[in-house]
Amino acid sequence: MIVVHGASASPFVRKVLVALAVKDLPFEQIQQIPFARDLVYRKINPLEKIPTLQDGELTICDSTVICEYLEDAYPQSSLYPKNAVDKARARWYEELGGTRVAELAAGIFFQRFMRPMVLKQETDEELVKKIVNKQLPPMLDYLECQVPTEGFIFGDFMIADISLMSPFVNASYAGYEIDSARWPVFSDFVGRVKSHPVVNKVLEAEAVLMGRR
Numbered sequence: 600m601i602v603v604h605g606a607s608a609s610p611f612v613r614k615v616l617v618a619l620a621v622k623d624l625p626f627e628q629i630q631q632i633p634f635a636r637d638l639v640y641r642k643i644n645p646l647e648k649i650p651t652l653q654d655g656e657l658t659i660c661d662s663t664v665i666c667e668y669l670e671d672a673y674p675q676s677s678l679y680p681k682n683a684v685d686k687a688r689a690r691w692y693e694e695l696g697g698t699r700v701a702e703l704a705a706g707i708f709f710q711r712f713m714r715p716m717v718l719k720q721e722t723d724e725e726l727v728k729k730i731v732n733k734q735l736p737p738m739l740d741y742l743e744c745q746v747p748t749e750g751f752i753f754g755d756f757m758i759a760d761i762s763l764m765s766p767f768v769n770a771s772y773a774g775y776e777i778d779s780a781r782w783p784v785f786s787d788f789v790g791r792v793k794s795h796p797v798v799n800k801v802l803e804a805e806a807v808l809m810g811r812r
């Protein structure tokens with residue numbers, strides 16, 4: 600049985616949960632909280648980040664490594680396009696979604712949710728303002744030109760779609776919504792990814808855990 604370690608509200612764990620759902624794979628989940636200084640968890644993930652995935656004898660860390668493994672081991676319902684050009688673009692969007700986009704969009708959540716609720720620290724509202732007003736806009740300008748006006752990036756729903764959307768779920772928990780007048784294409788795209796039946800089911804289960812249902 601596949602085991603996923605990681606709290607559902609992490610943008611990276613969410614990506615893995617969606618990948619498992621796309622492939623219709625049964626799994627168990629341990630709601631491992633980040634920043635917990637958990638010595639037992641450190642034994643399976645020396646970076647102490649979430650997610651970690653176990654599948655039989657295999658233990659691997661990092662959502663991208665995990666999704667690539669799932670694609671190789673369980674090829675049904677592809678998460679990545681097949682041709683070299685699209686595959687390269689898909690990897691880039693996954694990288695971007697998991698680095699700078701996550702740093703900014705999920706950074707708002709980190710400041711307004713993780714710091715007060717989990718780390719017992721004050722929110723740095725100056726930093727939130729800087730993210731919202733200065734750092735996110737050029738990234739959203741870029742994303743506005745990358746996603747389609749209809750459907751998903753590669754036609755079928757894939758990992759690139761969830762990677763770019765996932766950090767914005769966290770941003771919305773922290774009260775940030777993309778300005779649909781300024782970035783109509785990307786804002787619609789995020790809504791479309793959220794409404795995909797597989798994603799929607801994952802988000803509904805997550806909302807229950809977050810006390811929002």
Ligand SMILES: N[C@@H](CCC(=O)N[C@@H](CS)C(=O)NCC(=O)O)C(=O)O
Nearest residue numbers: 609611633634648649650661662663
């Ligand atoms: N590149 C990693 C990033 C994982 C990550 O940063 N997870 C955050 C939670 S959303 C974490 O565990 N942070 C704890 C820490 O940095 O100590 C992935 O894609 O899985």
